[in-house]
Amino acid sequence: MRFAKYHGAGNDFILVDARGIDRDWGALAAAICERNVGAGADGLILALASSAAHVRMRLFNSDGSEAEMSGNGVRCFAKFAVETGIAAPEGDDLRVETGAGEIVVRLERRGPEVTGATVDMGPPRFAPKEVPVAVERDPPVLDLAVPVDGREYRVSCVSMGNPHAVHFIDSDVAAFPLRELGPRVEHHPLFPARVNFEVARVLDRGHIVSRTWERGVGETQACGTGACAIVVSARLQGLVDDVVEVREPGGVLTLRWPGSGNVFLTGPAAFVYTGDWPD
Template sequence: MRVPFSKMHGLGNDFVVLDARETALPAMSAARARALADRRTGVGCDQVILLEPSETCDFRMRIFNADGSEAGACGNASRAVALLHGEPARVETAGGVIALEPRGGGARVDMGTPRFDWEAIPLAYAMDTAAMPVGWGDLAEPLAVNVGNPHVVFFVEDADAVALDALGPEIEHDPLFPERVNVNVAQVRAPDHLALRVWERGAGLTRACGTGACASAVAAIRRKLAASPVTVSLPGGDLVIEWDGGQGPILMTGPASEAFRGEFEWDDFA
């Protein structure tokens, strides 16, 4: 069975997008997602994105990390899918309903409302998520928030100086986070500007993380370190995040690109 795909990226965070909205595909497995994501023997990507029909929205988007695990949301993939779809849409994800609006060479995405309750992150036990009384190495007292995916945000003096390749996996797999967690180190450059690096759950260090940008901007606004809109600079480029600091949705605006299209034999990636 020959299957077409689109290779896309948002600020270097790259995806293999499979469109099964009109022609169904066999069930996606963790092993197949890992095989497709492999950069030596597969197509290569940070996430495999599967588009399917939805009974409640225009379509459904499923997100498989490079390790085969399934994520609830992906901001960069949402912009890429908006570009591919070509018109505004409401999209069902495991993390909730989002709204896409293509804009120029990218999109504006309504990522839904952030959740701060410890059960919603989720954490293994109750604690204050605004300043968690925990630490790993030089990283301490993060803010935790769920923006479709669970995130912890550490504010640091120099984001580039943090050994995130070492601390990231340790924090991701800590028993405090029963569903694992995305790890963000954010540096406040100005009241409307953050520098950010992200260890992404199931993918590792990435050039950009849309939900990480949302989580970090929300954390900065909640701690009164920044005011909306916030430009978040990641290694792959900039995103603009808007949030009213209350019960409103997070709005993310940024670019996306299609790199190429191709096809593969489904059974070659079992």
């Protein structure tokens, strides 16, 4: 099976033209994403035909579970779909059917090459049942105590088509014990669909540094929907302005959200290599 590898700010994916192919995609994702004996990636993305948009995207995490959406992944997907001829955009806009609904990706190009994109990520959702988070209170939930091993970690709960819990700190993000705490928060009973867990520090009104523990993956170099959730949470608390750069281990993403309406995410998309996976 032919595949290609791409990354968006270090968040890497295996891309497959899956039109007309039927197989156990979850099992393939777990095998091909394995970093020691597989191709190595944070997720597997499939390109499929769509009756509602230009093309359909399915995303499987590296543990084989299916996810709704990835902000970095959809940029990689758009580059793959357009440059291989799977889908033709309208001008610079590619409409992508995802598990979180239709997403519009505005391509950035250098000649025939797609170098990045701005993604209309849609509006954030705050109702506890939409995140979901197992509390009964009025939205938004911006200061929820999550108890872990006798300590409480305060999080803001946001859905960007997938669930996020954002924890703000004033200390060094790199020193935060994310790999130890991340799986505990991901599987916490407060989050019935599990959760993506972000730790973030606001540097000033236009800059944030962050790390993400992704549901079904582990710590990643970047998380597009996570960056959206961080900026939305910070904006609601009056900590940032409308346009914010989020620096993650793999690179910088730019977010625009004026406090209501849709969130716009801008970042790079890069090709790595193609290969053949033995069937």
